[in-house]
Structure formats: structure tokens, C-alpha cells
Amino acid sequence: MRQILLVVDVQSTFSPPNWLVAGIERVIEYIPSIATIELHDEVHTPFQSQLGWRPAAQDTCLVVPDQVFVKHSYTPPAEVLAYLKRFNPDRVLVCGVQTETCVLAAGFALFDAGLHPTLVTDLTVGSSLDRSGQLGVRLWEHHFRNTVSSDQLLAGFD
Template sequence: MTSESDTAVSSGTSTLVVIDMQEIFRSPTSEWSVPAYDRTAEHVVRLADHFSHSVVWTKFVRDPDETGSWSAYYDRWSNSRAEPDSPVWDLTLPVRDGDRVLTLSTFSKWGPDLAEMTEHSDHIVVCGVATDCCVLATVLGAVDAGKQVTLVTDACGGATPEAHDQAVALMGMLAPMVTLAETTEIVK
């Protein structure tokens, strides 16, 4: 990580955004299972402890209306058509007092709500699952909005190791808007 990014992460103006650490992605029987979920979760916990002053957890929850192309998407992934109050959408890691939770039915969690939740942060640190879907979509939206982003690569997990690596490489091409780091570079 560059010294400029290191300053941004340690300045106290950073917010940790944890993408979709939920049961549906943890469960090995889920069609959306992330193989590296448990390893990813260990790093996420360390980051959440480090950023205890400013953490946003996101949750993906299916919109039962399945408007537009979402209907065809859920035809492909029909076992994931759980109701919005189903425990499959529950976060698997502890949310502390003062942490915020953002629930959306979109891949990208970037939008007016997350922008408002991070408005006092010059910089966001992103981790979670899946690197090749919701993490990627959120990072792209954030940099389009002008946010400086650090992607914590070992605190992310993809649908496959190859998909994870490809998504990380793609986001790495967005430097200097996106900086790639590992947990030990942030939590010293």
C-alpha cells in the first residue's frame, strides 16, 4: 500500500464497508456459497475491531417483486428465492452498537443511503463477499461517486478463487482511485 493510502486509512476519516457477510454465502449447501467465506470472515472481524468507530454492514435481500431482469436471474438461482425475512439473509458476524446496517436488493450497495452513511469519510475500506459480484459493483459505484477506496483483498471472497483473482485484478486497474491492500497492512 502506498504511503498516501496508508495516511487515508489511519486518518480516522475512513469507514469500513463490509459487504454481505450473510448465511446464504457462508452455507456450503447454498448455491451462492463462497468457498473462502470462513477465511474471509476471520479477516473481516479483525478489520471491524480496528474500525470500531465507523463500520457499515450491508445485506443483500431478494426483492419478492423480482422486477425486470431479476425474475430471469432468480429463475437461474431458484433455490435462492427466500423471503426477505428468511434467516438465510442474516449476517453471520456480530454487529456492534453504533454500527450501521444497510439492506438492499441490488448487487451494488453504493447509492444515496451508503453515500449518506459515509459522507464524513474521505475514504472507504471495502471487504466482504462476493468479490466478483456485490463487492465489485459497490466499489465501481463508489469510485464513480469520487470516493477513495481501499479493497482489502484477503478480506474478500469470490464465487471461485479464479473469479476472486480476476475481480481483484480488475479493481486494481482503477488505481489510484482504488488501492489494494491486505489486512496486515491496515491492522498493524
Template sequence: MLENRINKRTVFYGAITLTETLPSVQLGCEKKAQAQSTSGSQHKRILLAVDLQNGFLITPECLAVVPKVVAHASQFHQVWATRFFNRNPNFSRQVNWNQMVSAQETELSPALIGVVSKTFDKPSYSPMSPALLQALQTDAITTVAVCGVDTDACVMATALGLFDAGFETFVVSDACASSGGQEYHEAAIKILKRNIGEKYVISLSELPTILSLGLATK
């Protein structure tokens, strides 16, 4: 009998303790879920500056891109850069183009020192290498704004590559230029509006709104 009374008392007080504990456990789980949800909603956005190298900065329009990148760098989580090296034989064989080989040509503009956090080298138009994809995933980057030169070549290839890889991709039209001239730049912008979405081809003046509100990642 005594043992039965003790067991009943243990069950009774255990039930009270469990009843008091459950709400606090549930509250803790809710807070944890809310924190995870809040953390997941924080989108990291980078500016990817394409090929702002001495050998490509040969027109006033191309040169003007560099100070724009520097001026707007603080609006992003980080600024990354790509750097082109002419190692694909098709450039010589099919396009008869043999530049961007020397150290002087391939160096990034000195004005970008201290602004660019990561640099990715590439031998062709697109920078979409395992190294770049891994870096984007490791740093939890959700959105990439693309700028640089040439709009009709490496900028377009970069934007389409990021789009294909599933990243929210913007092209900052007035922070891009083509060493081939304005007509090539404008033609590329028109094609990009068709291929990645017109509202994703933006101007520098739109950056504050885009970065604070987002579009597809909201």
C-alpha cells in the same frame, strides 16, 4: 480648544489600544485557521463489510472472511455492513436465481454483532443509495475499505460505486471471497486493480501502513 485636545487624546490612546490589540487578534485568527486545517486533515476511515450473510457464507473461503473483519475492526473508525435482499426481478428472470429471500438466509453472521455500527439493506448488487451516501457525508467519512462477498458481484459493484461517488476506495483482497469459487475471486481482483487503481487493492497486512499514512487523502 479643550474639546480638540480631548479628541486628539482619545485618538492617540485609541491608536495605541488598537496597535496592541491587532497582534492578539491576528494570532487568534491564525490559531483558528490552524485548528481548522488540523481538523480537516483528520480522515475518518471505515471498513464496509459487504453481504456477510448466512446465505452467502456457504464455502470455507467465504466463512473465513468473517473472523478477519472481527479481528481488524478496531483499526477503523467504524465497521459498516450491507445486507442483500433478493427483490430485483432480474435475478429470477435473467439469472434464474431465487435465493436470499428467507429471514435465515438474509441475516448477518452472528459473529458480527457488536462489531458492525450501521447496516444498509439493498435489493441489488450495489448499495449506493441516498441513505448510504447521506450517512457517509454526515459522519465525514473520507476513506472506505471494502471487504466481503462476492468479490465478483456485490463487492465489485460497491467499490466501483464508491469510486464513482468520489470517496477514496480500497478493496481488501484477502478479506474478500466468492461463493462461485477462487477463479471468480481472482478475476474480480484483476478487474478491480485496473478500475480503481492497483495500489488501492490491498491486503490485510498493508492496513496499518495505509491507515496511518493514507494515499490520495494525504
């Protein structure tokens, strides 16, 4: 199966737990991967004026994928979708930070682009609303059905 991993916003601004970073790094060893980092640009997305909060204007990805893309909103930019379409995957594995917001938004963007999003359920954390990420996992299952654990994913590489 041709698959690629999309890592969403695993960056300093969002203080991901060490187990998440380590788990993603383990998967990256076996599967092609890209990542997004969210950087603040009030012209693109009015985080500060509407929410009173903003991500950092500069940040770094805490994992080392094949390529990193910058985004300025909840959804991945068009360059990410174009890159993934050129890769022509059977499915796009998705993991990262804020399961019920940015990760879910990535799922909708992938779906709308004709790609097949699959959530890696044990490599995601939620926002401060639900740090466990379970709300996002349930929403993902409702909208896209496809989920997998990192152990299931890596079982084929043993």
C-alpha cells in the same frame, strides 16, 4: 487517516468461509464499519425471473458492524452512500463476498459518489466463477488501483 469499512454481503445466503468472517471481525475492532446484506425482492431486482436464482428474502449479517443496511441488488443503496459521505472518509475500505460482482459494484458506486474505494484484498472471496476472488482483485486494481491487506491496515494499530 479517516477511514471506514464497508462489508459487502457477508451473510448466511452466500456461505462465507469462517476465515473471512473472523478476519473482518478482527478489523471491525479497530475501524468504524457498516455492512450490506442482500435480500430478495423481485420488484426491485428480477433475480428469479432473469437468472433463475435469488438471494434469501430474510437473512442476517454474520459480522457485527456499527450499522447494517439492506440492499436488493448488486449495488449499495443510496442510504449507504449518504451515510458514508456524512462520515467524510479519506478512503472507504471494502471487503466481502463476490469480489467480481457485488464488491466491484460497491467500488463503482463509491467512486461515482466521489468517495475513494480501497479493497482489502485478503478479506474478500469471489463468486462460484472464481472463489479465490483474484479476478475481482485484478478488476479492482485496474479500475480503482487502491488495495491494502488486513495486515497492512492493522499495522498502524499495534
